[in-house]
Amino acid sequence: MDAEEERWLRAFHLLFLTCLGISAGLSLTRGTADPLSLGLAALMAAWYAVFVLRRPALLEKLNPMGWHLLVLIALLFVLISRDSAYETALFGMFALPYVLVPGRWSYLGAALLMLVATVATGQLERIGEDPSVFGFLFGNTALLIVIGMFVRRILQHSEQSRAVGMLEERARLAREIHDTLAQGFSGIIAQLEAAEQSIDDQRAVRDRIAVAKRVARDSLNEARRSVEALRPEPLDRAPLPEALASVAERWSAAAGVPVTVSLDGEPRRLPVDVETTLLRAAQEGLANAGRHAGATRAALTLSYMDDEVTLDVLDDGAGFDPQLPVRGYGLTAMRERASRSGGTVTVESAPGEGTTLCVSIPCA
Structure with a gap:
């Protein structure tokens, strides 16, 4: 349930209880109140508070909310039959069928409410005698329909918001899993394969295993932080330029490929999502350079300009044709991240000519 739906539900609850309170007040003011009617009004308020207000998770569940609606309608029928002052409570119940049942x-609940109100107020018996009764029925029915359409619109909007939120969260988790676990496992596999190839050199094997263990620990920490939707761990320790240098250093040690890191412009603090996007892009670009391109050199260039910040990731690897479909989720996740911040991702490459990845994000 989102904040907007909660606000409207509170308004509907308040409307019902207020109209019920006004009805009891009118009954006391007119001098028509009696202990039984006041007791039934108190029972109605208590029933609503215990079985509706305190159980929001069950709203729009036919069982039990359908039964609670029937109880409230029955109590309203008795109250109106005993004292016309409680007709005011009817208006507070117009939204309840649409809020309580799906x-x-x-x-059907709204139609039953209207029928009960018509019988309780004696309007049904006067239809043949007084033409104005049709105006009363038509007006209340029209109001009931309008309120129903309004409530349904609110609930539909809330459901759409929840669906969008779920899709966005799934996409976020997919990106985070790719940027942490997938890359970490790839690094570990690379180190273990290198250790296997150097099986006769015990020192080289130990070095490779040590690197694999460090990559595993780092990936585990990143995975935990990503699930908690926190900033990437390098950004917690240092500003973005230093975090990029740290990522490049760790990747270079694991992949055995030298990386240069350059900075253009005056560094400044950027929104968390922008810095996270740039850091993840650097990780993905370097991972691809080592895993797919077979690069011998790589370079990161972070540029701060007046109205945007850019990150270039270059390698001298095998390259590829950007027009062909790309396997894997990395580039898609990178573009999704950048687009959420209003940025773009461009890739320049050709077979045998290396790859240049550029992420540009506006930040005036």
């Missing part, structure tokens, strides 16, 4: 059942 789908088509809500319209």
Whole structure:
């Protein structure tokens, strides 16, 4: 349930309880109040508070909310039959069928509420005698329909917001898993394969295993932080330029490929999502350079300009044709991250000519 839906539900709850309170007040003011009616009004308020207000998770569940709606309608019928002052409570209940029960059942509940109100107020018996009764029925029915459409619109909007939120969260988790676990496992596999090839050199094997263990620890820490939706661990320790240098140093040690890191412009603090996008892009670009391109050199260039910041990741690897479909999730995740901050990702490459990856994000 999102914040907007919660606000409207509170408004509907308040409307019902207020109208019920006004009805009891009118009954006392007119001098028509009696202990039984006041007791039934108190029971109605208590029933609503215990079985509806305190159980928001069950709203729009036919069982038990359908039964609670029937109890409230029955109590309203008795109250109106005993004292016309409680007709005011009817207006507070107009939204309840649409709030309490789902789908088509809500319209059945609204029709039942209207029928009970018509019988309780004696309007049904006067239809043939007084033409104004039709105006009363038509007005209340129209109001009931409008309120129903309004409530349904709110609930539909809330469901759409929840669906969008779920899709965004799934995409975020997919990106984070790719940027942490997938890259970490790739690094570990590379180190273990290198150790296997150097099986006769015990020192080289120990060095490779030590690097693999460090990559595993770092990836585990990153995975934990990503699930908690925190900033990447390097950004917690240092500003973005230093975090990029740290990532490049660690990757270079694991992959055995030298990396240069350059900085253009005056560094400044950027929004968390922008810095995270740039750091993840650097990690993905370097991972691809070592895993797919077979690069012997790589370079990172971070440029701060007046209205945007850019990150270039270059390598001298095998390259590829950007027009061909690319396997894997890395580039897709990178573009999704950049687009959420209003940025773009461009790739320049050709077979045998290396690859240049550029991430540009506006930040005026």
